[in-house]
Amino acid sequence: MLKDISSIFKAHLVPKEVYKGGKNIPPTDKKIYKLSSNENPLGASPKAVAAMKIAADTIDIYPDQTDIRLREALAKDFDGQLSADQFLCGNSGSEVIDLLLRAFINEGDEVIFSNPCFLPYSVFSRWYGAKQVDIPLLSPNYDLDVEGILNAINEKTKVIFLTSPNNPTGTYIPKPVMDDFISRVPKNIIVIFDEVYRHFADAEDYVTALPYVLEGHNVIGLNSFSKTYGLAGQRIGYGYTTPTIANYVRLIHKPFLLPLTSIEAAIGALNDTEFIQKTVETVLDGRAFISRAFDELGIKYWPSQANFFIIDPPLPEMEFTDKMMNEGIMVRPVSQFGAPGKVRITIGNPEANGALVKALTKLMDTYSTNR
Structure with a gap:
């Protein structure tokens, strides 16, 4: 007699934690500013949209x-x-992560990441039976714990995730730190360097994965078209690495991997330099505007190199989120990302940023009065 079907389920796939994406704007007549999903403040690249229409x-x-x-x-x-031949493409940066883990991880291998971070690093690793090793970012500034990561490496370590700028903290890994780390990590380990928000980083010592790939290190630069190019709905991402790694990973590429509209949209977006520049300028201007408002209102936040901020709200995270929603501002609590009590706020266009500051000012005035 057959046993219950769950007897043949893979134990490491039994749900423990599941990544939940940001919510969409609920049906309402009220004006809502969605500052919860790090989407492009200007919409989509016009050249990408035009290319999609032709492809349709x-x-x-x-x-x-x-x-x-x-x-x-x-x-x-x-x-x-x-x-x-050094690039790998997929249906979103998340799928590229899945593709890479599928290529390199066997059950029992270990994957290192540093919370707070993008939840799929751990969730996707579990799909392939990996042990997740969390070496948390260092307080109070969310710095990378280089020594902690290097000390955690053993013969079972296969993949290390690094992120710069990091989601959800907005912090980055300075080049001297990255240089030191790459020089010391064993050569048989894959370093997945998530740089999805790289276009918004303006720190003088910011570095991408590119120089390390050019030097032949086992580093993979992970990117997405969802942020700078405004193609979140098309779900397209890519990575770049050494020819040896890229050609190996492509062995498990499915045929007809990408939808035609996504291919054309991505190519069109890459050519839309005017839109890219305007997006970056909008984010940098908004970042300066919002950080000044945080300072004036006394809201604790961390300096960001991305298109969002993480803050320590004056109220419990869910209460703060609900009150902001009542003011027409969607923000995102990020306990799921390993940052309990914190909230992430996306930088929007000038109108959205103004509405955000107005809502924060009202909330802080009420909070101060009731204390």
């Missing part, structure tokens, strides 16, 4: 069998420093 006329046929056209466009976008 041929969605009855299969798309490109491979991602080669997009990889060639990416190589051009990187000024020829990388060849097309």
Whole structure:
């Protein structure tokens, strides 16, 4: 007699924690500013939208069998420093993470990450039976614990996740720190360097994965078209690495991997330099405006190199989130990301940022009166 079907389920897939994306704006007649999902404050790249409209006329046929056209466009976008065969594409940066873990992780292997961080690092690792090793960022500034990570490495360590700028903290890894780490990490370990928010980083000592890839290290730079290019709804991302690693990972690429509209949108977005520049300027201006408001209102926050802030709200995180929603501002509590009690706020366009500051001012005035 057959046993209960759950007897053949993989134990490491039994739900423990599940990544939950940000909520969409609920049906309402009220004006709501969605500052909870780190989406582009200007919408989507016009060139991307135009390319998608043209592609819509041929969605009855299969798309490109491979991602080669997009990889060639990416190589051009990187000024020829990388060849097309050094890129890996997928349906979002999250799928690229999944692809990489599927390529390198066996049950019992170990994956290192540093909370607070993007939850899929741990959730996706569990799908493949990996042991998750959390070396938390150091208080109070959310600095990378280099020595902690290096001391945690053993013969079972396969992958280390680094993120700069980091989600949800907005903090980054300075180049001297990164140089030191890469020089000391064993050569048989893959370092996945999540740089999805790299366009918004303006610190003089900020560094991407690029120089380490060019030097031949086992580093993979992870990127997405959801932020700078405004293509969150198209779910397209990519990574770049050494030819050896990229060619190996492509062995498990599915044919017809990317939808035609996503391919065309991504290529169009890469060519939309005016939109990219305007997006970055909007975020940097908004970042300065909001940080000044935080200072004036006495709200504790961490300096950000991304298109969002993490704050320590004056009220419990869910109460703060609900009160902000009542004022038409959607923000995101990030306990799930390993930052209990904190809230993440996306930088919007000038109108949204103004509404945010108005709502915060009202809340802080009420909070001060009731104390």
